[in-house]
Amino acid sequence: xxxxxxxxxxxxxxxxxxxxxxxxxxxxxxxxxxxxxxxxxxxxxxxxxxxxxxxxxxxxxxxxxxxxxxxxxxxxxxxxxxxxxxxxxxxxxxxxxxxxxxxxxxxxxxxxxxxxxxxxxxxxxxxxxxxxxxxxxxxxxxxxxxxxxxxxxxxxxxxxxxxxxxxxxxxxxxxxxxxxxxxxxxxxxxxxxxxxxxxxxxxxxxxxxxxxxxxxxxxxxxxxxxxxxxxxxxxxxxxxxx
Numbered sequence: 001x002x003x004x005x006x007x008x009x010x011x012x013x014x015x016x017x018x019x020x021x022x023x024x025x026x027x028x029x030x031x032x033x034x035x036x037x038x039x040x041x042x043x044x045x046x047x048x049x050x051x052x053x054x055x056x057x058x059x060x061x062x063x064x065x066x067x068x069x070x071x072x073x074x075x076x077x078x079x080x081x082x083x084x085x086x087x088x089x090x091x092x093x094x095x096x097x098x099x100x101x102x103x104x105x106x107x108x109x110x111x112x113x114x115x116x117x118x119x120x121x122x123x124x125x126x127x128x129x130x131x132x133x134x135x136x137x138x139x140x141x142x143x144x145x146x147x148x149x150x151x152x153x154x155x156x157x158x159x160x161x162x163x164x165x166x167x168x169x170x171x172x173x174x175x176x177x178x179x180x181x182x183x184x185x186x187x188x189x190x191x192x193x194x195x196x197x198x199x200x201x202x203x204x205x206x207x208x209x210x211x212x213x214x215x216x217x218x219x220x221x222x223x224x225x226x227x228x229x230x231x232x233x234x235x236x237x238x239x240x241x242x
Contacts, residue, residue, distance in 0.1 A: 006199060006239055007032035007218040008232060009143070009164070011065055011114065012051050023228045024051060028058040030232040033218065035112045035143070038093030041067030041075025045096075052100045062106060063143070066093035067114035075115035076179065086121065087130035094134055110162060111135050112143035119179055121149065128153035135159045146215035147175060165198045165216040167191040167235055168225065173206040175214070185227045192234040195219055199242055 012024045012034045028034075034055045037043035043051075055062045067075030069089060081089075090111070098108050113121055113131060121128040121144075128149045135142050141160035144150020154161040168186040170178035197203055198219075203211045219239075221232040 006216055008221060008235055008239070009033040009035055009063075009112075009218050010221050010223045010228070010232065011035045011037065012055070012223055023223045025054065026229045027221070027223055027232055028054055028060055030229070030236050031060060031221070033061040033063055033109055035063050035065035035110075035114075036097055037065050037067065037114070038097050040069045040071075040089065040093055041073075041114055042071065045100075048097060048100050049103075052097070052104055052106065056104050056106050061109035062097070062101060063110035063112055063140070064090075064094040064097045064108065065112055065114045066090045066117065068117050075117065078116045078120060081120070081127070083126045083130040086117070086127050087133050090131055090134045091137070094138060098138070108138055108140050110141045110143055111138070112164075115179065118144070119177070122176075123149055125149050125153050129157065132157040132159045143218065145175070145177065163215040163217045164220050165195075165204070165214055165218070166220050167194045168220075168222050168231060170207045171204045171212050171214075173208055173210040173212060175212050178207060185225055186231055188227065188230050188234045191221075191231045192238045195235045195238040196242075199239070 008031045010027050010031045036051050052062055068079055070077055101108055121131050132153055141162050142154050143162045143164050146163040151161050198214050198216050202213060204214045206212050219235055221228055221235060
């Protein structure tokens with residue numbers, strides 16, 4: 001793994017949501033790609049337009065961050081959905097973002113499901129197939145967890161896959177993410193050490209102490225924590241030092 005080829009991504013376009021701390025503008029100078037909320041879990045037409053314009057001005061690539069239709073739960077409460085329903089809600093949101101990208105002359109870079117939808121399609125091949133249908137339609141990669149249904153189905157469908165690593169989420173011993181127990185802030189030193197271990201040794205430390213093998217093409221820093229800018233700065237310094 002060449003750390004110089006590893007990118008930093010962040011979930012933006014949530015400036016009007018109750019979970020936002022208004023970090024988008026400062027994060028633009030630290031990240032390589034932005035995952036833009038498309039209105040279902042948070043965001044609205046104005047926030048999409050403003051985020052797309054800001055990313056374009058900063059030279060940041062823009063991907064779609066479609067979530068479950070649950071504004072109150074911020075897309076973090078699972079739903080029972082059929083593959084057709086997943087395909088439709090992802091296509092709807094990607095299409096909305098694409099309209100704003102077209103208006104600015106910018107390409108769609110990737111698709112990265114949000115929150116519980118991310119977890120659902122990471123465990124269920126049939127649901128991930130629905131996401132891949134949309135990725136193939138737009139001819140873009142999908143972001144996900146290496147070794148999960150994200151990667152397995154993407155490979156089967158010949159969809160380019162980008163392996164993510166999270167510095168502000170915990171990992172279980174089986175390599176899955178602990179999404180629902182996010183701390184209000186991630187200590188900067190911990191984020192930097194997680195990034196260093198993942199990039200130099202290819203491991204994360206599970207919540208129960210095991211060393212979990214990980215693969216890293218891009219590192220995610222969530223924008224909806226108070227110290228997100230400090231965390232992203234530490235991760236950028238870590239990448240640059242390797």
